[in-house]
Amino acid sequence: GQNIDQxxxxxxxxxxxxxxxxxxxxxxxxxxxxxxxxxGEAPTFLSYNVxxxxxxxxxxxxxxSRSKGYSYLLLKELQMxxxxxxxxxxxxxxxGKLQFGAGTQVVVTx
Amino acid sequence: xAVVSQHPSWVICKSGTSVKIECRSLDFxxxxxxxxxxxxxxxxxxxxxxNEGSKxxxxxxxxxxxxxxxxxxxxxxxxxxxxxxxxxxxFYICSAKEPSGKTQYxxxxxxxxxx
Numbered sequence: 522g523q524n525i526d527q528x529x530x531x532x533x534x535x536x537x538x539x540x541x542x543x544x545x546x547x548x549x550x551x552x553x554x555x556x557x558x559x560x561g562e563a564p565t566f567l568s569y570n571v572x573x574x575x576x577x578x579x580x581x582x583x584x585x586s587r588s589k590g591y592s593y594l595l596l597k598e599l600q601m602x603x604x605x606x607x608x609x610x611x612x613x614x615x616x617g618k619l620q621f622g623a624g625t626q627v628v629v630t631x
Numbered sequence: 632x633a634v635v636s637q638h639p640s641w642v643i644c645k646s647g648t649s650v651k652i653e654c655r656s657l658d659f660x661x662x663x664x665x666x667x668x669x670x671x672x673x674x675x676x677x678x679x680x681x682n683e684g685s686k687x688x689x690x691x692x693x694x695x696x697x698x699x700x701x702x703x704x705x706x707x708x709x710x711x712x713x714x715x716x717x718x719x720x721x722f723y724i725c726s727a728k729e730p731s732g733k734t735q736y737x738x739x740x741x742x743x744x745x746x
Contacts, residue, residue, distance in 0.1 A: 552733055563724050563737040564675070571733070608674060617663060617728045619735060621674045 523547045525622035527609050532628045533599055541594045541625045543609030551612040554619065555583050555594045558606045567594070567607075596627070604629045633659045635727045637738035644715055645746055652710045652741045654725030660705035661727035665735060666698075669722045681708045715745040 524546045533539040545553070552571040556564035570576055570585035570592060582595040596603055606624040613620060634657040642650050654664055662683045667675040679700050680688045687700035699711040708727075712719055722742050726735040 554734070556737075561722075561742075563740040566734055566736065569734055612733065617733065617735060618665070618677060618680060619675075620677070623674045 523613070523620055525609055525611055525620060527607075527622040527625045529623070530626045530628065532630060534630050535599055535601060537599050539596045539599060539627060541596070541607050541609075541627070543592045543594070543622055545590050545592070545609070545611050545622075547611050547613045547620060549613040550587065551614060551617075553583075553585055553592050554610045554612065555581075555592075556608040556610060558608055558624065560605075564608055599629050601629050601631070603627060633657075633727070633729065633736040635661075635725065635736050635738040637725055637741050639741060640739060641742050641744075643744045643746065646716050647714055650712045650715055650743060652712075652723055652725075652743075654708045654710070654727070654738050656706045656727040656736075659727075659729050661708075662705060662730045663728050664702060664708040665726045665728075666700060666708075666710050667724045667726070669724060669740075675724065678710075712743065715743070717745045719743065720745045 527543045554569050555567040557567050558564040568583040575584045580597045585592045606626050608624045609622040610619040636655045638653045664681040666678045669675050677690050678693045681700045681702040683702045683705050689695045702708040722740050724740040726737045728735050
């Protein structure tokens with residue numbers, strides 16, 4: 522079956538680093554996405570990985586290992602505004618259909 | 632990133648009425664749009680894939696006669712919740728993808744409350 526797993530919640534202090542892991546088992550693979558979602562709002566795009574390796578974008582980086590079915594999102598220099606749910610999503614076909622994980626709620630404390 | 636709008640942002644309606652939600656891609660043409668539903672503290676669940684000029688593809692368990700999707704132009708898709716009931720109360724979010732792109736851009740969502 523299809524499965525995308527990520528931790529439910531993580532807590533970290535302002536200025537720290539947090540790594541959110543995501544493992545997936547899907548019938549097809551056409552890329553992995555990370556989205557940020559604040560409470561009551563729609564998701565906003567953070568990153569896209571389709572090849573193995575690390576993609577860095579400012580304070581956020583995302584890593585992919587296709588052979589291990591594994592990705593992580595790294596948030597550096599945490600700010601209070603980074604408190605949100607982070608969604609790992611896999612595109613399994615060429616149409617772009619996304620299957621989402623349950624999301625990881627990141628709580629940043631002062 | 633690309634901009635997607637949704638209207639309305641909030642709907643409160645009586646049980647049995649129909650509600651139409653619009654999703655527009657503002658600065659690009661979207662041959663494919665997606666409709667999701669999200670219940671509180673849960674992740675997004677794909678309801679259907681909407682392709683311009685053709686019938687929508689519904690996910691398993693989603694009633695196509697209850698959730699009518701129309702994608703009449705390259706910038707507009709509509710979702711109509713017919714004969715809404717309280718259990719249809721949810722956060723409905725659309726997304727759009729450029730024909731040559733991989734990334735889905737999400738609209739701001741529509742919160743539906745059926746009394």
